[in-house]
Amino acid sequence: MNLRQIEYAVAVADAEHFTRAAEACHTVQSALSHQIARLEDELGAPLFERTSRRVRLTPAGRAFLPAARQLLHDAQRVRDEVAAATGQIRGSLSVSVISALNSPDTVALLADFHRRHPRVDIRLNSGMSEVMLVDVREHRVDVAFVGLWSGEEITGLNTRLLCDEALVALLPPSHPLAMRPQLDLQMLAAERWVDYRSGSAARRQTDEAFARAGIERRVSFEIDHTALLERIVRQGLAVGMMPAGSATELNGLVAVPVRDAPTRRVYCVWARQPTPAAQAFVELVIAATEKTA
Structure with missing residues (x-):
C-alpha cells in the first residue's frame, strides 16, 4: 500500500467515477484502475461497486475512506511542517x-494571506x-x-x-x-x-x-x-x-x-x-476580528 494508491481511491470516492478521478489525479484511467486493484488485493476486500453509470463505495470502502483521508492529510502536513520549519508556508x-x-x-483576508504566503494554492x-x-x-x-x-x-x-x-x-x-x-x-x-x-x-x-x-x-x-x-x-x-x-x-x-x-x-x-497554511490563515482571521471587537 502506498500514498498514491490511497490518493487514487479517495479521488474515485469523491468523483464516483474512474475517468473523472483519473483526470483529477492527472493520470490515465488504466493506471488508476490498476493501482486501485492492487490496493484492494492487499486489503483483501473490494472498495467500490462498479456499474455502467457510477461507482459506489462498498461497506469496506466506507470503512476505508475516513482513515484514508486522515492519512493523506497527515502526509501532506508532514511536508508542509518541514517547509514551515525553514520559513516557507506552502501547500494548499x-x-x-x-x-x-x-x-x-474573507476575500480581503485571503488577499492579505496571498501577499504574505504566495506559494500557497x-x-x-x-x-x-x-x-x-x-x-x-x-x-x-x-x-x-x-x-x-x-x-x-x-x-x-x-x-x-x-x-x-x-x-x-x-x-x-x-x-x-x-x-x-x-x-x-x-x-x-x-x-x-x-x-x-x-x-x-x-x-x-x-x-x-x-x-x-x-x-x-x-x-x-x-x-x-x-x-x-x-x-x-x-x-x-x-x-x-x-x-x-x-x-x-x-x-x-x-x-x-x-x-x-x-x-x-x-x-x-x-x-x-491544521496544516501550517491553515494555521497561518486562522491567525489572520483572529487578528482581524480582534481589531473590530
Whole structure:
C-alpha cells in the first residue's frame, strides 16, 4: 500500500467515477484502475461497486475512506511542517463560507494571506454550514465560516466564535408590514415564507424560533443560497429572514427588526491538527476580528 494508491481511491470516492478521478489525479484511467486493484488485493476486500453509470463505495470502502483521508492529510502536513520549519508556508488552503456572511471579509483576508504566503494554492467556495462542518472534519476543507442556531454544538473541531447576529425580516417595500418599526413572529406567521432547505443548519434557526413561540408557518420556497432568497422576496412571492448585517446591504428591500427573532452564531472552524497554511490563515482571521471587537 502506498500514498498514491490511497490518493487514487479517495479521488474515485469523491468523483464516483474512474475517468473523472483519473483526470483529477492527472493520470490515465488504466493506471488508476490498476493501482486501485492492487490496493484492494492487499486489503483483501473490494472498495467500490462498479456499474455502467457510477461507482459506489462498498461497506469496506466506507470503512476505508475516513482513515484514508486522515492519512493523506497527515502526509501532506508532514511536508508542509518541514517547509514551515525553514520559513516557507506552502501547500494548499481550502476555505468555505456561508453565503450570508457580512463579516469578516474573507476575500480581503485571503488577499492579505496571498501577499504574505504566495506559494500557497488558495481555493474558496460557499455552501451550507452542515456540509462544511463535515468537509472540515474529513479534511476536504481546511477552514470554514459557518452560521448555526444558538443551541447547536460543534464537536471534533477547533472553533472561534466571531459574532452573534439577530435575524431580521426581509420584505419588499410594497408589503403591508414594511412600514412597521418592529415585527414579531406572530405577525409574520400567516405569510408565505422562503427559507433554507428543511433540516439544514440555517433553516433550524427559524424553525426553532417558531417552535419555541408555539407558532406554525408555511414555507413555500426552499432554497440553498442567499441570492435566491433575495430574488424571491424582491418579486413579492414570499417573506424571509436574513442576518441584519447582510440584509442592510440589499438595495430596494426593507429589513425590519423582529422582537423574538432567532439569533445566528457565526464561527470560524478548522481541524484539530491544521496544516501550517491553515494555521497561518486562522491567525489572520483572529487578528482581524480582534481589531473590530
